[in-house]
Amino acid sequence: MERYYQKEIETMPREEIKKLQSEKLVKQVKHAWDNVPYYRAKMEAVNVTPDDIRGIEDLHKLPFITKDDLRECYPYGMLARPLKDVVRIQSTSGTTGRRVVKFYTQDDIDIWEENCARAIVAAGGTEEDVVQVCYGYGLFTGGAGLHGGAHKVGAMTLPMSSGNTDRQLQFMEDLQTTILACTPSYAAYLTEQIVERGLKDKIHLKAGIFGAEAWSEEMRHDMEDTLGFKAYDIYGLTELGGPGVSFECKEQNGMHINEDHFLAEIIDPNTLEQLPNGTYGELVFTALSDSAFPLIRYRTRDVCILNDEPCSCGRTHIRMGKLKGRSDDMLIVKGVNVFPSQIETVLIDKGYKANYQIVVDRQKHSDTIDVMVEMTPENFSDNLGEIEKKEKELVAALKAMLGILVKVHLVAPKSIERSEGKAVRVIDKRKI
Amino acid sequence: MxxxxxxxxxxxxxxxxxxxxxxxxxxxxxxxxxxxxxxxxxxxxxxxxxxxxxxxxxxxxxxxxxxxxDVVAIGVPHRAGGLNDILQIIAAAGIDIEYMYSLIGEQDGIAYMVFRTKDADALQKELADKGIF
The missing domain is CATH 3.30.2130.10 (VC0802-like)
Structure with missing residues (x-):
């Protein structure tokens, strides 16, 4: 029999969900208007006041919030509660101009953890389970989210954080981990290692909850067939609290959005008009419950489809399909957001030309990123050691900017194709 | 030279x-x-x-x-020990050679070597003082 973490809410009739969303939206808009001058100004700019918003049918009247707005508001501009009520921040990775800081009250954290708990229960998790969390801990939301969710479920939590594969496998074997939570690429690596080290008979995994980066059905089947467990997708973004915005159930056919907390829309990224369910477009979320950081109509740039057909698991919350891509130039590599403009900034800073090419690929289920960089007179030398030293400095600067290791390839000047108009800067060979 | x-x-x-x-x-x-x-x-x-x-x-x-x-091209006598004589002088002067390779000359009996050091003038002077050009 299907189990739920919060049955009443997760199986609430759709009409009631919509009613709940309408009530919460009205309150949330008022909250943002009263406490976030930046958002109030945005509303005033389009001549909308909280009185104009009487329910979700009025959502389209509200202005969007974009990542640029968040950057503009960094760090405290979007904060809607006094600091004394704020108990935590989490942040996106990297040391970039695109950094996003998300604030939480204790209630915000409880809701976030409950959302993750719903995902764990949907994956079959109970208080009997041993949940090994090998998402990164720290500012990254992955570790904290699944950790909190596992606590709420009452499972035994292994706060492993990422890396140290030897230790991961040792604990997995010794403590008989039943649920694994990490990025899909790390899960694929662990799967490979389990096979290579002959540990298949010694592990007891029944489910995996994998998110923070896009992954394919092929990857899912590979892992499931090899280890004999079920691999579930989970979605979220730091701006909305982290993982647990939506999650897969046993159907493994779309992720149920926690609609009591997140109001989803699909828009045409060009006209910004709302699109009907079942149409591909840009996903937009309104956080209905977040009190410290109330994002309204936040443009995720993720392109996907919404499905409101009933699901056999009994959950009534709408499902979102796998992400089809991005409506901007952002790449997600190894779970990290990468903007070509960040790479460009580093290249120019280090005396290289802004003519470059990024090649993203996936080898053995793990993302790779290579950057072709043209040699310049400033960086050229008769001494190979000098060239190598500068190349190493460039790699280090890219690592500092992006938080991931980038492979640099020096090529001859003007050897990278110049195209008319918009240059082809990014070649993504991954098949997701 | x-x-x-x-x-x-x-x-x-x-x-x-x-x-x-x-x-x-x-x-x-x-x-x-x-x-x-x-x-x-x-x-x-x-x-x-x-x-x-x-x-x-x-x-x-x-x-x-x-x-x-800037590099220094030096004529090396085409005999056993020809290069060694020159390298001994450079070594004794404490000059670090970054790299070297041979060069085609037009005079019979002499091989030419190209030497790259930090300071080409210093190397040239050191060798010229010993009558090597």
Whole structure:
């Protein structure tokens, strides 16, 4: 029999969900208007006041919030509660101009953890389970989210954080981990290692909850067939609290959005008009419950489809399909957001030309990123050691900017194709 | 003798070196020596040509990363110990050689070596003091 973490809410009739969303939206808009001058100004700019918003049918009247707005508001501009009520921040990775800081009250954290708990229960998790969390801990939301969710479920939590594969496998074997939570690429690596080290008979995994980066059905089947467990997708973004915005159930056919907390829309990224369910477009979320950081109509740039057909698991919350891509130039590599403009900034800073090419690929289920960089007179030398030293400095600067290791390839000047108009800067060979 | 050497950046792919020699050929520039240094990812071609100034300009105009470097060309007697005599002098003077390679000369019985050190003038003077040119 299907189990739920919060049955009443997760199986609430759709009409009631919509009613709940309408009530919460009205309150949330008022909250943002009263406490976030930046958002109030945005509303005033389009001549909308909280009185104009009487329910979700009025959502389209509200202005969007974009990542640029968040950057503009960094760090405290979007904060809607006094600091004394704020108990935590989490942040996106990297040391970039695109950094996003998300604030939480204790209630915000409880809701976030409950959302993750719903995902764990949907994956079959109970208080009997041993949940090994090998998402990164720290500012990254992955570790904290699944950790909190596992606590709420009452499972035994292994706060492993990422890396140290030897230790991961040792604990997995010794403590008989039943649920694994990490990025899909790390899960694929662990799967490979389990096979290579002959540990298949010694592990007891029944489910995996994998998110923070896009992954394919092929990857899912590979892992499931090899280890004999079920691999579930989970979605979220730091701006909305982290993982647990939506999650897969046993159907493994779309992720149920926690609609009591997140109001989803699909828009045409060009006209910004709302699109009907079942149409591909840009996903937009309104956080209905977040009190410290109330994002309204936040443009995720993720392109996907919404499905409101009933699901056999009994959950009534709408499902979102796998992400089809991005409506901007952002790449997600190894779970990290990468903007070509960040790479460009580093290249120019280090005396290289802004003519470059990024090649993203996936080898053995793990993302790779290579950057072709043209040699310049400033960086050229008769001494190979000098060239190598500068190349190493460039790699280090890219690592500092992006938080991931980038492979640099020096090529001859003007050897990278110049195209008319918009240059082809990014070649993504991954098949997701 | 202090001379100018051309250094050109080489991408690690088939045909790259031939593109450089084709340019020099098209401009009727004779090479006296060429030496390749390589890493896993790229390389450097070091060339002594009859008109280095002109050659480097041609290559730059064609989009190659190219530059001139001062090196010292020394005649080495074509006999056992010929090079050793010279290296002993350089070693005794505490001069660090970054790299060296041979150069085609026109005089019989003498081999030429190209030496790259931090200070070409210092090397030239050290050897000239010992009667080596």
């Amino acid at each position: 202090k001379i100018s050497q051309i250094t050109v950046f080489l991408e690690n792919r088939a045909g790259q070196l031939a593109e450089i020699t084709a340019e020099l050929d098209a401009n009727n520039i004779n090479m006296r020596a060429i030496n390749i240094a390589e890493t896993a990812e790229y390389g450097l071609a070091r060339i002594i040509a009859e008109d280095s100034e002109k050659a480097v300009q041609i290559l730059k105009d064609k989009g190659f990363a190219a530059m001139l470097t």
